[in-house]
Amino acid sequence: MIQTEPKKLVSQPTHRDHWLVFSDDWGRHPSSCQYLIQYLLDRVDVTWVNTIGMRPPRLDRATLDRVVGKIHGMVSPKPQRAVENPAPREPRVVSPWMWPWFKRAWDRSCNRWLLREQLVDILSRGSRPSLAITTIPIVADLMDELPVDRWVYYCVDDFSLWPGLDQTAMAAMEDRVVHRADILIAASDSLKDRLATMGRKAELCTHGVDMATWQSSTLPRFDWPAPIQGPVALFWGVVDRRLDTTFLTHLAKKMPHLAIVLIGPTQQPDPTIKKLPNVHFLAPAPTRDLASMAQASDCLIMPYVETSLTQAMQPLKLKEYLASGRPAVVRRLPSTEPWSDACDVVGTAGDFVVAVQRCLQKGVTEEQRLARRALESESWECKAQDFHAKVRHEE
Secondary structure, eight states: OOOOOOOOOOOOOOSSEEEEEEESOTTTSOOHHHHHHHTTTTTEEEEEEEOOOSSOOOSSHHHHHHHHHHHHHHHSOOOOOOSOOSSSOOOEEEOOOOOSOOSSHHHHHHHHHHHHHHHHHHHTTSOOOSEEEESSGGGGGGTTTSOOSEEEEEEOSOGGGOTTSOHHHHHHHHHHHHHHOSEEEESSHHHHHHHHHTTOOOEEOOOOBOHHHHTOTTOOOOOOOTTOOSSEEEEESOBSTTBOHHHHHHHHHHOTTSEEEEESOBOSOOHHHHTOTTEEEEOOOOHHHHHHHHHTOSEEEEOBOOSHHHHTOOOHHHHHHHHTTSOEEEEOOTTTGGGTTTSEEESSHHHHHHHHHHHHHHOSOHHHHHHGGGGGGOBHHHHHHHHHHHHTTOO
């Protein structure tokens, strides 16, 4: 690779903090980082870096569509709204060119060079970032290359366990991020404990919920497409191997009159699920549409498997399910156990079916309704304030 003289950053005075954020594509789908940043745009200027996916490219339609989308974003980036915007500001969104592999040292060196050359040039046109935040480990080799004052690792998942990733490479890069970051913030107690085993102390900032959206009185009525008839059990999110095939199969066969609707991108789920006649797949939908779909459903379900990966998860949808006011049945996991008084939390396929049947007959119990009042202190606005205080070392 041709070595060039490093570009120099020209700093300009500013009265607002400038943050540099590395995360999932802005506006592609809601994420905890996007919610937090959206609520902080009235306080800080943000340059949001859309990064390439962590999964190695595959020869399939999903990857082709993703590649086309990434190239379009790199050539003519147009920021989209990620969530319901509480402020008139938007981040400056950039989509730098990247090499889509991370396994070899050469791959990582290539990405370090590509990102540094592009980002230093972009950042030189504005103020020096006081803070860089990353939710992904693939920036590990870039942390000593950019002119920022401090780095924050906002840990939202255990990527070393994610299916489809080069887990050895991800673990090595995350280890470097963990030990290089100045501040660590974890989205769950299990992730906080995991970072502790790596020798670092992390602050806790759990996910929030946008109550105004999920409890809006102006949601449009939603009518299910023709193939979906009868009572509806609804799930939204990534449809992949984290869904428990046994739970879904048992539910589909014990309740053949029930329409089981899975909304979201499909990433190689168990083929058995697709063969179930009363399971329906719908494309990803905006948050407001999901809120309407929730109101048109009879029960919301979260049938995750119990694995090391799901044990570390902090699903955004859990508090959304509860905020919607609809009955909910979820797998017993560290993230769902604290809300066992607000929904039906189950551990077996048999109990899953029984709980769904109860929800269809009786709905949300009075005890669950009262327990859900705790959501009033779980708004994204409150979480954003907490996050802002933690990264600025404020109490």
